[in-house]
Amino acid sequence: EMRDPREVTHIGEHAIAPTGVKVANPAFDVTPNRYVTGIVTEEGIVRQPFESGLRDAVERARARFK
8 A cells, every 4th residue: 555645745735856766655554574673662672582572561561560
């Protein structure tokens, strides 16, 4: 799914890119997992192994909100 190019070529009604510039503005970006070295969370940066690291981050967050 592609989003409106004006989201990156304009601020409000003010153009910030040259008229007619070609823009790809994907709604989603799929990054191959081999390039992901960390996930930034409110509990800090979670590094691999992500499954246990994310579980620990969720536990820390739950403890903060008890």
